[in-house]
Amino acid sequence: MDEIYFHIWQKTLYGSPKLLMHILKNFNFDPKAAWRNFDPKITTGTKKETLELIQKNREEDPIKSYEELKKLGIKILTITSPLYPEYLKNISAPPVAIYYRGDLKVLQKPAIAIVGTRKISFYGQKTVRKIVNELSGYDLALVSGLAYGIDAFAHKESLKIGIPNIAVLANGLDQIYPSEHIDLAKEIIKNGLLISESPPRTPSQKFMFPIRNRLIAGLAQAVIVAEAPERSGALITAEYAFSENRLVYAVPxxxxxxxxxxxxxxxxxxxxxxxxxxxDVVKDLNLAFGSLPIKCKKLSKEQELILRIIEKRSPAHLSSLEAITRIPQCNLIEELMEMELSCLIKNIGGMNYVCVR
Structure with missing residues (x-):
């Protein structure tokens, strides 16, 4: 029964977590009592429009609204649930309720967030892949925001090696933003969790992204900013993490x-x-090794051949590799770039390659 009223409160004030927390504290976190006995006097200083919204929504049937939620296959985790993560509960403005799709067990794992620019560079890809590969085999979850760039790349690379994911959205879970990441979201649901503070049918709104970033920081024990220009939204996540005494790392x-x-x-x-x-992150968090199976990406026949040659002829020049493998240069360069992103080889300058494994 509590979930029904937590949902209607969250639906009403999803963009004002501090106000919602204040209201529920006045009713000892009894959302039904708060809904039925709400008094504007306990919210001194609240905007008139917000109070009008509360009064308007109180005319809605909470049970009908909750049934719509269930039809969409979206569940709700409330702050009074024993499954609600303690570390998230302890941030300055924890969400009273979060909507989710997937497996809540992921929330019991120590989590590392990887965030950054939406305009990812080759260096950014290389950095994220290196970090994720070094986390392989540790009992952890990866958190990010399903956005273009660093977020999506971190999700994809970590899923490849079996690290469960938590993707935090700014909009309702009945829609995926950006829509190009629908398949990625489905993969995350199978191997982790999709969550949001926004109720279903809530579109992406600019003011919700900083609130979303606060949730990313709150879910993680450590936040890694992999690549970020001066005005990147990832810096908001880092600021939240810093203010909540999380470990914050930045890649130079x-x-x-x-x-x-x-x-x-x-x-x-x-x-x-x-x-x-x-x-360094593993050491600081004292993460356990061996709880997750280590998955290695399967190399193509061409990449296996290239790797054997580089191992024997290190350093091996592009022209030598082309002559021995007989792979057209444009295709060879593509294979080399992919192998470099996988941290298997390194270009030490002048198109000379060495192994790094």
Whole structure:
């Protein structure tokens, strides 16, 4: 019964978590009592429009609204549930309720968030893949926001090696934003959790993204900013994480590139620790190894051949690889780039390659 009234409250005030928490505290977290006996006097200073919205929604049938939620296959986790993560409950403005699709068991694992720019570079891809591969085999979950760029790349790479994911959306779970990531969202639901504070039928709204970022920070024990320019939304996540005493890391980059200004500023302001290896995060969090099976991406026949040649002839030049493998240069370069992103080989300059495994 409590879920019904938590849902109607969340549906009414999903964009005002502090106000909603204040109201429910006045009723000892009894959402039904709060709904039936709400008095505007307990919300001094609240905007008139918000109070009018509460009064209007109180005319709605809570049970009917909850039935619609169930029809969509979306469940709700409330702050009074024993399954609600303690570390999320302890942030300054925890969500009173979160909507989810997937397996709640993922919330019991220590979580690391990887966030960053939506305009991911080759360096950003290489960085994220390196970090994720170094986390392989550890008992953890990866958190991100399903956005373009770093978020989606981190989700995809971690799913490949068996790390369960938590994707946090700003909109309702009856829709996926961006729509190009529908298949990725389905994969995450199979291997983790899709969550949101926004009730179903809530579209993506600009003001909800910072609120979403606060939830990403709240769910994670550590936040890694992989690549971020000066005004990246990922910096909001880092600020939330820092204010909630989470571990914050930033990956350094080219000092002349705008793509890395945000990360460098975090490091300079001492709000983030410079990160070059995921083993630093593993050590700081004291993560257990061996609870997850290590999955390795299967190499193509061409990549296996290239790898054998580089192992024997290290360093191996592009022209030598082309002559021996007889792979057309354009195709060979594509294979080499993919192998470099997988942290199997490294270009040490002048198109000379060595193994890194």
């Amino acid at each position: 980059g080219d000092i002349d590139s705008y793509r890395h200004v945000g990360c460098h500023n975090l490091i300079k302001s001492q709000k983030a620790v410079l990160l070059t290896h995921a083993k």
